[in-house]
Amino acid sequence: MTEHIKIAYDFRFQDGTEKKFDIQINKENLLLMADRQWDLPAWTSLEYKQCSNCPLDKALHPHCPIAANLTGIVQEFRGATSKDNVDVTVVVKERAYLKSTSIKEGLSPLLGIIMTTSGCPVMEPLKPMVRYHLPFASLDETAYRTVAMYLMSQLIRERAGKKPVWGIEGLAKIFEEVKKLNKDFSHRMIEAARSDANVHALVNLNVFALMVPMAAEKMLKEMAPYFSSYLK
Numbered sequence: 001m002t003e004h005i006k007i008a009y010d011f012r013f014q015d016g017t018e019k020k021f022d023i024q025i026n027k028e029n030l031l032l033m034a035d036r037q038w039d040l041p042a043w044t045s046l047e048y049k050q051c052s053n054c055p056l057d058k059a060l061h062p063h064c065p066i067a068a069n070l071t072g073i074v075q076e077f078r079g080a081t082s083k084d085n086v087d088v089t090v091v092v093k094e095r096a097y098l099k100s101t102s103i104k105e106g107l108s109p110l111l112g113i114i115m116t117t118s119g120c121p122v123m124e125p126l127k128p129m130v131r132y133h134l135p136f137a138s139l140d141e142t143a144y145r146t147v148a149m150y151l152m153s154q155l156i157r158e159r160a161g162k163k164p165v166w167g168i169e170g171l172a173k174i175f176e177e178v179k180k181l182n183k184d185f186s187h188r189m190i191e192a193a194r195s196d197a198n199v200h201a202l203v204n205l206n207v208f209a210l211m212v213p214m215a216a217e218k219m220l221k222e223m224a225p226y227f228s229s230y231l232k
Helices: 066-074 103-117 126-130 139-157 168-193 197-220 224-231
Strands: 004-013 019-026 085-093 096-102
Touching: 004 103, 019 066, 019 103, 066 103, 066 168, 085 103, 096 103, 103 126, 103 197, 126 139, 126 168, 139 168, 139 197, 168 197, 197 224
Parallel strands: none
Antiparallel strands: 004 019, 004 085, 085 096
16 A cells, blocks of 8 residues: 655644644655545636646646645635734654744645645646655745755656756746746635635745745855865
8 A cells, every 4th residue: 555645734823723734645656645525616627717837638627736626725714814823733754843923824835735746737846845845944945955856856867868957047947837827826816715814825935936046046156165075
């Protein structure tokens, strides 16, 4: 039996209420193991405010895979305000993380997991990041991890006999497409969310998408002295 990657998110609100989400991801292909127990609303239809760079065919994919998998989470946070404070606990196999933060910052990494593991071709290149999920990561941490993931992807391409694409330029192209998706998907989310918590959590993700390539370029210069032993 295939082992699944389990990631648990627990949101504890100031009024004592609690929302729990247990995410299971197939360890072999990093695809979300979806267990939908609700009818999909109209806003999940692929053609509803479809992203401009979406390559999917409605005949094969009647619903946007990201929207379909976000339905339950969006419903749970429809009455929430993005700046409300919440205690978020994230549990993975190796350890647990706890942070008191705003709902939008607590919700952003959860949305990121769903968006990258739902089978969306545009988000597919970022899917390996989920294998070692790091919630509440700073911009520098995200840039470092993303560059490391991208360089590993090119090593794997090279070992598979394909021409690697070295340099930040390749990573920047990926994020250009992700930024387009985030912008377009936010229009779909506005219709679905009925509150600002979901929308601002997505905006938070898009800020990272905008800034990661720039942060990576800056990091290459600033961290060069740390790698002096590799330059001998």
